[in-house]
Amino acid sequence: MGREIAILTDFGTGDNYNGVMTGIIRKINREATITYISSESKPFNIYAGAYLLYTSFQSFRKGTIFLVVIDPGVGTNRRALLVRTRHYYFVGPDNGVLYPSIQKDGLLAAYELTNPHIHLGPQISSTFHGRDVFAPAAAFKSLGVPDSSLGSPVDPFSLLRLEFTEEQRGDLRCGVVLFVDHFGNVATSITHLPELGDPIISINGVQHKAKKVRTFGEGLPGELIIYKNSYDFVELGINKGNANKVIDTREGESICLGGYTQGDFSRST
Amino acid sequence: MGREIAILTDFGTGDNYNGVMTGIIRKINREATITYISSESKPFNIYAGAYLLYTSFQSFRKGTIFLVVIDPGVGTNRRALLVRTRHYYFVGPDNGVLYPSIQKDGLLAAYELTNPHIHLGPQISSTFHGRDVFAPAAAFKSLGVPDSSLGSPVDPFSLLRLEFTEEQRGDLRCGVVLFVDHFGNVATSITHLPELGDPIISINGVQHKAKKVRTFGEGLPGELIIYKNSYDFVELGINKGNANKVIDTREGESICLGGYTQGDFSRST
Amino acid sequence: MGREIAILTDFGTGDNYNGVMTGIIRKINREATITYISSESKPFNIYAGAYLLYTSFQSFRKGTIFLVVIDPGVGTNRRALLVRTRHYYFVGPDNGVLYPSIQKDGLLAAYELTNPHIHLGPQISSTFHGRDVFAPAAAFKSLGVPDSSLGSPVDPFSLLRLEFTEEQRGDLRCGVVLFVDHFGNVATSITHLPELGDPIISINGVQHKAKKVRTFGEGLPGELIIYKNSYDFVELGINKGNANKVIDTREGESICLGGYTQGDFSRST
Structure with a gap:
């Protein structure tokens, strides 16, 4: 106890x-x-x-x-x-x-x-x-x-259910924004990144490019980066900057990533 | 000790x-x-x-x-x-x-x-x-x-005195704003609400209507509500909203409530 | 341990x-x-x-x-x-x-x-x-x-070095802004004030006058004051106000004080 x-x-x-x-x-x-x-x-x-x-x-x-x-x-x-x-x-x-x-x-x-x-x-x-x-x-x-x-x-x-959804729609992977932290990093319910190349992000009717990285330090000043965060969710950020000033979202909004290949989908299922 | x-x-x-x-x-x-x-x-x-x-x-x-x-x-x-x-x-x-x-x-x-x-x-x-x-x-x-x-x-x-005043002025009950919390709820030094009907709030030369409720959930979106807060002070709020964006006050300002009847005054004295 | x-x-x-x-x-x-x-x-x-x-x-x-x-x-x-x-x-x-x-x-x-x-x-x-x-x-x-x-x-x-620098340049004493606290007080790396009279502050190409005081209470409303803070650094403030709304600086910026006399420099070395 x-x-x-x-x-x-x-x-x-x-x-x-x-x-x-x-x-x-x-x-x-x-x-x-x-x-x-x-x-x-x-x-x-x-x-x-x-x-x-x-x-x-x-x-x-x-x-x-x-x-x-x-x-x-x-x-x-x-x-x-x-x-x-x-x-x-x-x-x-x-x-x-x-x-x-x-x-x-x-x-x-x-x-x-x-x-x-x-x-x-x-x-x-x-x-x-x-x-x-x-x-x-x-x-x-x-x-x-x-x-x-x-x-x-x-x-x-x-019990009232709340689930962190993630689903495949054609060649997109879609989920919701789970959290925008006070640095402006945007965590999503998506848990897989494309193995090859950088994903395209669709949110709120707007598309963004983001560089797939492992650490913040790989991002250039002002450049949108995407990575698995320390909790294993896909997250958007900017090295020493505020990503949400660029993508302007909030918790609960839908978000989709493109740029996956057949290999990604077979691996992640 | x-x-x-x-x-x-x-x-x-x-x-x-x-x-x-x-x-x-x-x-x-x-x-x-x-x-x-x-x-x-x-x-x-x-x-x-x-x-x-x-x-x-x-x-x-x-x-x-x-x-x-x-x-x-x-x-x-x-x-x-x-x-x-x-x-x-x-x-x-x-x-x-x-x-x-x-x-x-x-x-x-x-x-x-x-x-x-x-x-x-x-x-x-x-x-x-x-x-x-x-x-x-x-x-x-x-x-x-x-x-x-x-x-x-x-x-x-x-000792320097600071008192949470509350007084009757004609058919009004007047006090001061004691605290605006970070949700935007506005607590006052007034401790009684009218038994019947909804009060009129006068603050800063402006009048507001507010619905008398027991819980936040009784308020419609955007509707100003008034209730005894959990510390037994009369407080203004908005269900899932920010009341002080509407009434725009700060600690120490005077506030008066109208809408009391003779019965209220005899009960509360 | x-x-x-x-x-x-x-x-x-x-x-x-x-x-x-x-x-x-x-x-x-x-x-x-x-x-x-x-x-x-x-x-x-x-x-x-x-x-x-x-x-x-x-x-x-x-x-x-x-x-x-x-x-x-x-x-x-x-x-x-x-x-x-x-x-x-x-x-x-x-x-x-x-x-x-x-x-x-x-x-x-x-x-x-x-x-x-x-x-x-x-x-x-x-x-x-x-x-x-x-x-x-x-x-x-x-x-x-x-x-x-x-x-x-x-x-x-x-180890990577970071030092709180303070140097004499002619009759100026120069350092950097170390911290702007949430009251708006601006702490600098300078550790000595002129013994006599009030200093002139140069920051960001702008000059400000400040009254040398021992306590906040000596400052008039809106008046920029300068004092040794409780950590023994020279700091700028405004009594019950926000000094950084006036001087608009941030950590790491250079700052110089004028108004020293020969006596100050011999004392502080």
């Missing part, structure tokens, strides 16, 4: 929502080790949050409890979840943000956080379940409280 | 002032548990800092030491304070930023941090008392050093 | 790179104490990073391991270093960012992080050595692994 709690929120470092959640956790479990995956994921952006969680959870010690509060539906009837997977726990809203990570690690059981005794009482707010529901649940879990004391089992197949 | 230190500053995560303060604290007390309420409260903004502290301190374990460095008067003759309240300690400048929290928890004793032996010596800077005065004081307090060894008692009535 | 790790990166709080590094460290050394000097130093900006490290490392407990990932050359043949100095360890790229701090504390030995057994994974990425090389090295060092098990010795004189 894990003592480490890793937090991902879109609250930002200028507000006190992250601090309040941490205060609540330490009130319940003074010994919890708390790490931020990110304290200011993009506001209301489920794709960005799902990507940040998916690309980081395996860097954490087994047993870590992930506390994810990217929750534009707070106060509506979206469910508050605790999910146990093969190596971790995930606490957060049932809006898809947890889904790719849960699916990757392997879901074992899911619970809705319905037990009012673990909520911050006597009455929870309508706008800050991070404080009133999710942080207490993660903190009690870190103390070893059994899953079934935190909520009621839910059908794993009922 | 508390081992936990909760920090609130306007230093930002791009500078090293927060890191330096943390280094100093850990030099003095290796075992201190350090949490940030916010590491980048709005620069020089006493109202915003006072609001962030006021709305978060009770989420922390009793005995927590709050180290607050929002200090535009650093180097002038404003006093550096240690204040003991019923459940907590507060360390910071005497500029009002601590005042609403101290008043709420109940002041027991106040000290000016005059003891040069606890300052970072031999000579303190004129511009960074966070490092040279406040962080050492909080760290020594976390080790259990008695209050009277850190400074000299001051008259509690001499 | 140090258990404390202090991190400086340009990753930002909106991405997950900092969180991933922290996860990796805690996987290797559950007990490590982790502090951020800054989690979002300016992207690709070696000067800014070098300044933030230089002005903060001595605030940390002796034995602290500094993990610095400002690394625009990631994936190229720039070396990954572990450097032991008189009181600390420094882990980071050989691009100058560590250099002023190493030089100040006194270099004892330098190693290139060549041991593949301490790298993450069967194959390290080309774009995220923070996760794959630097964080594991810092974590193993915090467990007491001997320097020579982490890499191979390198000639200390081969």
